[in-house]
Amino acid sequence: MNWRDLLYFSKGERRALALLLCLITISWILLLWTDGKRMPIASQTDAHRTENRQASGEKRIITGKNTSEKETDSIRQESVSHPNGNKNTLKGKNSALAGNSSYPIGKKRKEYSPYTRTEKYTPGTLVELNTADTTILKKVPGIGSTFARRIVKYRELLGGFYDVSQLAEVYGIDEERYQALAPWFIADTLHIRRLEVNALPAAVLRKHPYLDYRQAKAIEQLRKQKSRLSGWENLQLIEEFTDTDKKRLTPYLSFK
Template identity: 45%
Template sequence: MNDWKDFFYLSIGERRALILLLILIAIGLILLIWGDILYDRQQAAAPVATERTEPPIDTRAADRPAYASPPSDSRPRHTAYRRSYRRESLGERVRRLTDRRPHYPHREKLSPGQTLELNAADTVALQKVPGIGPYYARRIAKFRALLGGFARVEQLSEVYGVDEEKYTELAPWFTVNPRLIRRLAVNRLSEDSLRRHPYINYYQAKVIVRLRRKNGPISGWSELSLLEEFSDADRARLEPYLSFE
């Protein structure tokens, strides 16, 4: 029954430590309360500034010569810039920030009746034709390089991406000079070089080299026409491009 008394029993040393701790806590509370009281008294005693103090007057300023400020008309005005400036509307800003299409520089187009020589025009000149932009200009130039030049305007329809409607739109703007074509030296080129031409396939290039090894240099179309690999249509397409020298 006396167990609870033993629980609260403290030795002399423990009692002294407990009393010291209580004293320190009391001192701390007193200092805290006293500090708040002193702070409130200082705030109440501080003077309230009701009037703005004027800066000291420099008496030496009266002895200095007075200079008039330059007239407002003498100051530079950027009226021309202000007149030319136009604030961007909300719709224009939205279009500018959301339009991700590539913007190409404006190029002057040919007038009706003007034409271009198809074998001499570079990609910049080709873009002067209405309906031709950078894409079609590169395609036409690439196919022309593979051919060695255009023999007829109708070959534009063979360019990748040029359908019948596009060809009808482009054809009136061009002329062709066949003398600008780079011909293939049939008796000197290798099989690989021959078949790079768009109009010569693998079997035709192979039979040309075989005939050349067997009978010597090929004299002309009279020999190629005897081969089953070359039809009349092939001769019509290839004749402007082959040289038998």
């Protein structure tokens, strides 16, 4: 078999091959013509977008680690007028606008101050309960800002603590927490603020945690009858007061 026979095409095959080549050529021409037509339209669209941004004053901000040096320089050179007339500037590759478009010139950024953990007292330390402020109370293990404020507030209502066991009456201090806190405190009764029974009206007396409305009114009525109360022997005549009340109120009532 001669190799020339392999390259022999019949008349019909030559026509089909020629038609196929024509179709391929036409397809390439159409493809190139279509791409060439699309490019000016895209360029024209970008040009319109750029003109619209310039007309509205909108600025394109590029942020992130991949910001190019050219884009960074353009950001650095832009300045935006602040409403009060000051000019703001952007610095750094990763500058971004969040709420404000820039940071005022000459205004120092507020330095971040890390949270400082309160140093606690060592075991064996005793804290006087009636004179300690919130700063001192927070140094006691188991007491944070919330409990420190609650202790001080309850102390003001009472007029002072006459016993450490009264800590258990502070809101949120349960039995377990009280047992952990009690060894850290002592209570000096010399700092207790007493209520003048013969001078204060019922509206003031009733604000004390150990006195309710009925008891305060009873004291006021008895005082009107006797003109002056001399001591607990007068209050024992009133059914509103029990032995438990006497024990709790004795450190806080003054009959002078």
